[in-house]
Structure formats: structure tokens, C-alpha cells
Amino acid sequence: MSDQRSEAREGAATERAVRTQGDIIKVATAEFAANGYAGARVDEIAARTRTTKRMIYYYFGSKEGLYLAVLERVYAQIRQVERGIHIGELAPDAALRTIAEATYAHHTTHEAFIQLVSIENIHRAEHLRQSETILRENATAITLLEDVINRGVRAGMFRDDVDAVDVHMMISAYACFHVANRHTFAAIFDRDMLAPGLQDSHRRLIGDMVVATMTDRSAD
Amino acid sequence: MSDQRSEAREGAATERAVRTQGDIIKVATAEFAANGYAGARVDEIAARTRTTKRMIYYYFGSKEGLYLAVLERVYAQIRQVERGIHIGELAPDAALRTIAEATYAHHTTHEAFIQLVSIENIHRAEHLRQSETILRENATAITLLEDVINRGVRAGMFRDDVDAVDVHMMISAYACFHVANRHTFAAIFDRDMLAPGLQDSHRRLIGDMVVATMTDRSAD
DNA sequence: GTCTATATATCGATAGAC
DNA sequence: GTCTATCGATATATAGAC
Numbered sequence: 001m002s003d004q005r006s007e008a009r010e011g012a013a014t015e016r017a018v019r020t021q022g023d024i025i026k027v028a029t030a031e032f033a034a035n036g037y038a039g040a041r042v043d044e045i046a047a048r049t050r051t052t053k054r055m056i057y058y059y060f061g062s063k064e065g066l067y068l069a070v071l072e073r074v075y076a077q078i079r080q081v082e083r084g085i086h087i088g089e090l091a092p093d094a095a096l097r098t099i100a101e102a103t104y105a106h107h108t109t110h111e112a113f114i115q116l117v118s119i120e121n122i123h124r125a126e127h128l129r130q131s132e133t134i135l136r137e138n139a140t141a142i143t144l145l146e147d148v149i150n151r152g153v154r155a156g157m158f159r160d161d162v163d164a165v166d167v168h169m170m171i172s173a174y175a176c177f178h179v180a181n182r183h184t185f186a187a188i189f190d191r192d193m194l195a196p197g198l199q200d201s202h203r204r205l206i207g208d209m210v211v212a213t214m215t216d217r218s219a220d
Numbered sequence: 221m222s223d224q225r226s227e228a229r230e231g232a233a234t235e236r237a238v239r240t241q242g243d244i245i246k247v248a249t250a251e252f253a254a255n256g257y258a259g260a261r262v263d264e265i266a267a268r269t270r271t272t273k274r275m276i277y278y279y280f281g282s283k284e285g286l287y288l289a290v291l292e293r294v295y296a297q298i299r300q301v302e303r304g305i306h307i308g309e310l311a312p313d314a315a316l317r318t319i320a321e322a323t324y325a326h327h328t329t330h331e332a333f334i335q336l337v338s339i340e341n342i343h344r345a346e347h348l349r350q351s352e353t354i355l356r357e358n359a360t361a362i363t364l365l366e367d368v369i370n371r372g373v374r375a376g377m378f379r380d381d382v383d384a385v386d387v388h389m390m391i392s393a394y395a396c397f398h399v400a401n402r403h404t405f406a407a408i409f410d411r412d413m414l415a416p417g418l419q420d421s422h423r424r425l426i427g428d429m430v431v432a433t434m435t436d437r438s439a440d
Numbered sequence: 441g442t443c444t445a446t447a448t449a450t451c452g453a454t455a456g457a458c
Numbered sequence: 459g460t461c462t463a464t465c466g467a468t469a470t471a472t473a474g475a476c
């Protein structure tokens with residue numbers, strides 16, 4: 001009886017602890033993305049949470065530990081999106097377009113992810129490399145692309161000198177740029193790449209771009 | 221006589237001052253690019269210069285003033301490259317390829333520029349917006365593209381629903397991504413996008429990409 | 441698990457002599 | 459213009475009571 005109560009209490013405490021940790025991670029995600037790793041303030045994160053700074057160190061050990069938890073969460077999110085793409089019986093070109101547009105849709109709606117990737121690259125991916133989970137799980141992003149490209153090449157539809165990693169690079173480059181370089185681009189060219197009125201045409205353009213490149217026979 | 225000597229001394233002093241300032245800016249460029257704005261250390265910059273920290277504040281007023289000077293210099297450099305592109309009598313598609321490849325060549329050899337642009341975007345281009353020089357001069361990057369695209373559209377060679385800013389965005393996205401996201405990409409996909417062995421094919425690919433997209437008739 | 445108070449370190453910026 | 463020494467603010471991290 002006392003054991004049951006103890007377990008119940010533990011369960012409730014654990015549940016609340018998990019919620020608190022999730023709360024901290026969400027606030028920290030915004031803070032790190034907005035100010036960079038060195039620019040982010042642990043005090044500021046604590047102030048915007050329902051808990052205190054002491055708890056941040058209690059749960060995550062250090063500023064770096066918290067940053068790592070933030071990184072793992074955003075990478076887990078895009079992994080979910082990638083797993084949710086189903087191309088069914090689509091022809092290779094239509095499938096390619098679907099993958100490109102899904103990536104574009106994710107990136108343009110997850111600004112914090114793109115900013116964190118930028119920040120991580122400034123630090124030469126030193127933190128990312130510490131996460132075996134991210135390295136192992138996120139490499140699978142190209143398995144679907146590999147399949148589609150192989151089909152397209154076998155059908156004589158796609159050029160055969162551009163592989164799945166190259167295509168992933170082209171798609172990511174286009175989608176990342178819209179978010180990552182939004183502010184300098186807007187300042188210099190006076191065009192907000194994420195303006196609602198441009199979203200449809202920019203989503204179509206990335207599909208056109210990748211399909212046109214892969215079906216371009218003049219390159220062979 | 222005393223005036224001449226005074227002028228000569230002033231001239232020498234000014235010359236050395238300019239050299240010292242240039243020295244500081246070069247070191248600061250590397251420090252800011254490698255560590256971000258908040259992560260950069262004025263002490264570290266001073267230590268790597270032949271002068272002292274006191275002189276940095278004497279010449280640039282503050283850490284932010286120094287950062288601004290760094291930004292203006294790297295933007296002036298790419299402006300020079302853009303002005304140096306001459307397409308002569310090239311056909312629209314060949315001209316487009318030339319512009320794309322020149323941008324790719326600049327970005328892949330100016331890592332600090334790309335890193336500073338990333339950093340500046342993390343800070344919502346707040347510093348960039350303070351420089352009227354950059355905003356005014358660097359917007360001209362698209363005038364050459366506008367000319368080429370107009371010619372291609374008039375010749376019935378290019379689609380007419382993608383403008384110069386869009387094309388500049390595609391080219392910049394591809395070229396920036398190679399440098400900006402090099403480390404996370406290498407960590408996850410085990411491929412160094414800037415590996416010497418890949419440079420030729422990646423330079424060709426950006427040309428193929430932009431030309432194929434613009435000449436793609438299926439998009440109309 | 442949660443709070444307040446504080447240690448410890450470091451950074452941007454400056455004082456003041458020369 | 460150039461140096462050394464240092465201020466004052468602020469950051470991460472922790473101590474210790476409850």
C-alpha cells in the first residue's frame with residue numbers, strides 16, 4: 001500500500017518532471033535559435049520557464065547539455081516528417097517533386113531548426129557530432145531519394161551522374177536558404193522570400209528545378 | 221621645411237595606421253566568422269594582431285563597430301567579383317551558366333564571407349541594415365542577371381515567370397549551402413561538399429540546374 | 441525538487457602615463 | 459598613437475536551506 005502510493009507519487013513526479021524538461025527545451029530552442037550558442041542566456045531561458053535556473057542545471061548539467069537536448073529534439077522532428085512522406089506508386093519525376101516540396105514545406109515552417117543548423121555549422125558541428133542518435137537516424141533521409149532516383153535512371157528518365165546525396169543537397173540548399181538567409185536577402189533585395197504570396201510559386205519552383213535538372217538530357 | 225617634415229611624418233603615420241586597421245580587420249574577420257558575434261573575443265583579436273586591444277577601441281570604437289567594418293569589407297569583396305564578370309556576346313544560356321559558376325567559385329573560396337552572412341542572419345541583419353553602402357551597392361548584383369534573363373525570355377529560350385531575383389536566389393542557395401552547411405552535412409552524410417574531387421562536377425551541376433530550370437518548357 | 445544567494449570567471453571597455 | 463593595468467558588468471555554475 002505504501003509502495004503503491006510511493007509509485008503513484010513517483011509516477012506523478014516523473015510525469016511533471018518530463019513536462020518541465022519539455023518546457024525548458026522549448027524555451028531554450030527559441031533562445032538558442034534567436035541568439036546563437038554564445039549569445040543565448042541561461043538566465044533568460046530560466047526567466048521564461050515556470051522553473052528556475054537551478055533546475056536547468058539539475059536536469060541538463062550545463063548550458064551545452066541543454067543545447068544538445070535542443071538539437072536532438074529538432075532533428076527528431078524533421079526525421080518524423082521524412083518518415084511521413086509516402087510516394088506510393090508515383091512516377092519518378094512526380095515522386096521527386098513530392099519529396100522536394102515536402103522538404104520545402106518543413107523548412108519554411110520550422111525556422112528554429114534552420115537557425116540551429118546554421119549555428120551548429122558556425123561551430124563546425126562539434127555538438128552534433130556528439131549525438132550518435134542524430135548521426136545514425138538522420139542519414140536515412142536519403143534512402144527514399146535513392147529508391148526514386150534508381151527507378152528514374154533505370155527508366156531512362158533521369159541522368160545517372162547525380163546521386164541521392166547530390167539531390168538531397170540541391171533540395172536542402174534551396175529550402176534552407178529561404179529561411180537561413182531571409183534577413184540579409186530582404187535587406188539587400190527588398191524581397192521577403194517567405195512572404196505568403198510567394199509560397200506557392202516558390203514551392204513549385206523547387207519541384208521544377210530538381211525535376212528539370214534530373215531529366216535534362218543535354219547534361220549527359 | 222618643418223611643414224614638409226610634418227606632412228611626411230603624418231603621411232607615414234596615416235599609412236601605417238591604415239595598414240594597422242587592415243590588419244585588425246583581417247584578424248577580426250576570422251575571429252567573428254569562426255565564433256559568431258557573441259562568441260568572438262576582442263582580447264583574442266588583439267592578441268593575434270601586432271597592436272593592442274586599446275587600439276581596436278581607438279580605431280573602431282566598439283566590438284560592434286569592428287564587426288561592421290568586417291562586414292563592409294567582405295561585402296565589398298564579392299561586389300568586386302560581380303563587377304568582374306563579363307559575359308560578352310554569350311548566348312543567354314551560356315551567360316547564365318557563367319554567372320552561376322562565378323558565384324559558386326567565389327563562395328567556395330570565401331568561407332568567412334558565407335559564415336558572416338549566416339551570423340548576420342541569426343541576428344536578423346540588424347548590423348547589415350546599418351550599412352547604407354552595402355544595401356546600395358550590393359543590390360546591383362542582379363542587374364547583369366536581369367539583362368541575361370530578359371534576352372533569354374525575348375528569344376523564347378527562357379520561361380518568363382521566374383525573375384532575376386529568383387534566379388539569384390537559386391544560385392546563391394546552392395553556392396551558400398556548400399560552405400554554410402558543410403559541417404553538419406559532412407557529419408550526417410559523410411560527404412565533404414567542398415572536397416577537391418567534387419568541385420568540377422558541383423560547378424557543372426549548378427550550371428545545369430539553373431539552365432535546365434529556365435529552359436524547362438514543361439513548367440509554362 | 442525547488443528556492444535564494446553567491447562564488448567564480450570572463451568579457452567589453454577605459455584610465456592614464458608616455 | 460601606444461602601452462599596462464584595471465574597472466564594472468555580466469555570464470555560467472553552485473552552495474545550502476527547505
